[in-house]
Amino acid sequence: MMNKESKRIDTQVIHGGYDSQEHYGSLTPPLYQSSTFTFSTAEQGERRFAGGEEGYIYSRLGNPTVKALEERIALIEGAEAGLAFGSGMAAVSAVLFALLKSGDHLLCSKGIYGCTFGLLQLMKDKFNIEHDFSEMNTEEEINKRIHPNTKLIYVETPINPTMKLIDLQMVVKVAKERNISVIVDNTFSSPYLQQPILLGCDVVIHSATKYIGGHGDVIAGLVVGKSDFISELAMTTKKDIGGIISPFDAWLLLRGLKTLPIRMERHCSNASIIAKLLKDHPTIEHLYFPGDPDSPDYSIMQKQMKHPGGLISFTINGTKEDAQRIINQLRLIKIAVSLGDAETLIQHPATMTHSVVPADVRELMGIHDNLLRLSIGLEAWEDIWEDLNQALNLIK
Numbered sequence: 001m002m003n004k005e006s007k008r009i010d011t012q013v014i015h016g017g018y019d020s021q022e023h024y025g026s027l028t029p030p031l032y033q034s035s036t037f038t039f040s041t042a043e044q045g046e047r048r049f050a051g052g053e054e055g056y057i058y059s060r061l062g063n064p065t066v067k068a069l070e071e072r073i074a075l076i077e078g079a080e081a082g083l084a085f086g087s088g089m090a091a092v093s094a095v096l097f098a099l100l101k102s103g104d105h106l107l108c109s110k111g112i113y114g115c116t117f118g119l120l121q122l123m124k125d126k127f128n129i130e131h132d133f134s135e136m137n138t139e140e141e142i143n144k145r146i147h148p149n150t151k152l153i154y155v156e157t158p159i160n161p162t163m164k165l166i167d168l169q170m171v172v173k174v175a176k177e178r179n180i181s182v183i184v185d186n187t188f189s190s191p192y193l194q195q196p197i198l199l200g201c202d203v204v205i206h207s208a209t210k211y212i213g214g215h216g217d218v219i220a221g222l223v224v225g226k227s228d229f230i231s232e233l234a235m236t237t238k239k240d241i242g243g244i245i246s247p248f249d250a251w252l253l254l255r256g257l258k259t260l261p262i263r264m265e266r267h268c269s270n271a272s273i274i275a276k277l278l279k280d281h282p283t284i285e286h287l288y289f290p291g292d293p294d295s296p297d298y299s300i301m302q303k304q305m306k307h308p309g310g311l312i313s314f315t316i317n318g319t320k321e322d323a324q325r326i327i328n329q330l331r332l333i334k335i336a337v338s339l340g341d342a343e344t345l346i347q348h349p350a351t352m353t354h355s356v357v358p359a360d361v362r363e364l365m366g367i368h369d370n371l372l373r374l375s376i377g378l379e380a381w382e383d384i385w386e387d388l389n390q391a392l393n394l395i396k
């Protein structure tokens, strides 16, 4: 079947996981906005529940619109199977609860999204699941932090919001020697820039709220990995904890995905131009952008990413209050968390996305009070720069 063939990603985002001939020729996947599915007989219901017959039962267990999205994301990431959730955090928590039990340990990149940090704390406090943070700069450093009960390595790359990169092939090499799973939160890259499964990672998670949706109108999460693991996830934490996506949100993501490659090209080209301009601006203290040739992560970026991405962080020569004055001065650029939307967004991680991380840990992670994070949108770069420049000039 056409949509199962291994087409290029630009084609898979449009056709993958969907055959219009199976749906009355409907060009776009139909929205099955139904909570439940009827059985023709009691015996058919029994067979479906027993797994002896394929078919839908109830939308928490599966839904045809959601299924099309799950098949599409698996094809795009080069994975065997995919599963959709009601938020990125529902996806992260479902994966961690499926793979870890009380007494286990996980090793995490030194820097993660604030709510993932909160979840690790919750798992430690309530379920005795320990974690440590690692720079993951060298094999030796990772090896040093692995315990006999370490079950998985959890990595964000680029890291939210410091934009630090982790060399995924290096992490995979260490993990495989110890029989440890590698989980990657690929949200900042999107599957268009980086495909961790193809580099040997076991599970990939997305906050689909960001680049995959791309239009600021959906909260959702996606997971891909091996078929056995995805089936287990579907029948355990997804079914029984229940953080499912609605069919309509899945439908919006199928629509958003079609333009992912062309949106990413524009996000990335805009970001590269803005990053260069920021670097030379006297208000900027330090630029955090993997596309900067002076970045220590530049070679990792070249090795594992198609482009450096659409996010830029920077510290200013000034205080937290100066950072707040700058963003209050912006007109076109919106003050908002989230990222990957058409609109350019700016936020102050220390008081917003990472405010739940204690101040001393924030400092260790490099989330300083004078750090700002920009999600570069799809507007004309000249207009983005004009707005940014006038605000930065406030405290020159």
Ligand code: LCS
Residues within 6 Å of the ligand: 087, 088, 089, 090, 092, 113, 115, 116, 156, 160, 185, 187, 188, 206, 207, 208, 209, 219, 220, 221, 337, 338, 339, 353
């Ligand atoms: N993983 C990463 C890397 C994230 O940045 C986020 C959300 C999540 C997971 C959770 O996804 P959600 O449940 O929100 O779909 N990051 C946000 C951010 O940086 N600003 O607002 C949300």
